Amino acid sequence: MLNALHAGAEASAVVKANAYGHGAAEVSKALSKAGCTTFFVAYAGEGVIVRDAVGLEARIFVLNGPRTEDLPLYESSALCGVLNTAAQVELWFKGRVKRPFALKFDTGMNRLGLPTSEAGALTDAGTDLPPALVMSHLAYADDADNPMNSRQLEAFRGVLTCFPGVLASLSNSAGCFLGPDFAFDLTRPGIALYGGGGHGVQPGITLTAEILSVHDGRAGETVGYGATHQLTEDTPLATVALGYGDGFLRSGSNAGFGVLKGARCPIVGRISMDLITLDMSAVVGKAQAGDHVEFLGAAAPLDEQAAQAGTIGYELVTGLGPRVERTYER
Numbered sequence: 001m002l003n004a005l006h007a008g009a010e011a012s013a014v015v016k017a018n019a020y021g022h023g024a025a026e027v028s029k030a031l032s033k034a035g036c037t038t039f040f041v042a043y044a045g046e047g048v049i050v051r052d053a054v055g056l057e058a059r060i061f062v063l064n065g066p067r068t069e070d071l072p073l074y075e076s077s078a079l080c081g082v083l084n085t086a087a088q089v090e091l092w093f094k095g096r097v098k099r100p101f102a103l104k105f106d107t108g109m110n111r112l113g114l115p116t117s118e119a120g121a122l123t124d125a126g127t128d129l130p131p132a133l134v135m136s137h138l139a140y141a142d143d144a145d146n147p148m149n150s151r152q153l154e155a156f157r158g159v160l161t162c163f164p165g166v167l168a169s170l171s172n173s174a175g176c177f178l179g180p181d182f183a184f185d186l187t188r189p190g191i192a193l194y195g196g197g198g199h200g201v202q203p204g205i206t207l208t209a210e211i212l213s214v215h216d217g218r219a220g221e222t223v224g225y226g227a228t229h230q231l232t233e234d235t236p237l238a239t240v241a242l243g244y245g246d247g248f249l250r251s252g253s254n255a256g257f258g259v260l261k262g263a264r265c266p267i268v269g270r271i272s273m274d275l276i277t278l279d280m281s282a283v284v285g286k287a288q289a290g291d292h293v294e295f296l297g298a299a300a301p302l303d304e305q306a307a308q309a310g311t312i313g314y315e316l317v318t319g320l321g322p323r324v325e326r327t328y329e330r
């Protein structure tokens with residue numbers, strides 16, 4: 001779908017942080033089967049996992065850049081460096097890493113990237129190869145009207161004049177929706193692959209939890225640690241096997257929700273390590289132990305559930321822990 005958005009540009013896949021908590025090996029394998037040939041990770045160690053999953057054809061770039069102790073992995077797992085600082089450029093060439101690399105420039109994010117003013121000097125930096133890719137990163141792509149986007153676009157175009165014919169990449173997921181000017185040769189969607197970031201992208205994940213107990217709470221009683229929720233009337237409750245030990249953030253206590261049979265059931269009381277209690281008033285008599293309640297998915301949008309926990313979808317999904325049992329549909 002993201003490929004179709006911009007004819008001519010290729011969508012890569014950002015699979016850092018264990019593919020945003022979804023499982024880097026399985027997700028990369030599925031995307032590779034679906035035709036994806038370029039992957040981005042943050043660490044060389046993550047790159048090794050993706051390489052083992054996708055075979056030798058794909059290109060895998062390491063966003064955080066090379067570290068001395070990782071240099072052998074670039075050769076042994078055929079990884080591509082992303083050079084973000086003068087020190088990384090020096091390390092890469094002194095280490096004689098015979099692998100393709102990208103140069104990443106800072107066009108306004110002030111996070112990680114070479115100064116745009118260095119672009120000219122880097123074209124003749126004594127390198128054996130031209131870079132395989134020149135890239136930058138947008139700070140405010142989720143606000144299409146923000147003038148920062150066009151400022152960064154202009155700065156990036158300026159950098160590219162120093163690298164004629166080299167592939168270029170600017171946009172993350174949100175950037176994919178800023179129009180064809182931002183597409184260049186390669187886009188780098190992450191969260192959109194997993195159903196976050198809005199724009200009607202289909203959810204890539206469904207998180208469900210099993211009901212362990214259905215019981216009735218009486219008016220005046222409280223629910224959970226710290227007695228933070230008091231029942232104002234007799235209330236059907238259900239307790240499910242999910243908690244902050246799974247990465248379902250405790251800050252969603254008394255705020256988030258589960259969905260059973262299409263009905264939203266509010267989280268009542270504190271989320272504990274392994275358990276969450278829900279108010280089942282919306283599905284009286286229909287909830288049973290063994291039923292699965294949806295916490296993320298089509299009926300429980302990632303960004304909305306995250307907002308209830310005071311965060312963004314990125315933090316919620318990347319935090320889903322190893323205890324969450326994962327099954328893959330293709």
Ligand SMILES: *Cc1c(COP(=O)(O)O)cnc(C)c1O
Pocket residue numbers: 014016063137171172173174188189190191192
């Ligand atoms: C994480 C990351 C992405 C992906 O961002 P999303 O907002 O998840 O699409 C793209 N490019 C870089 C440099 C990143 O660090």
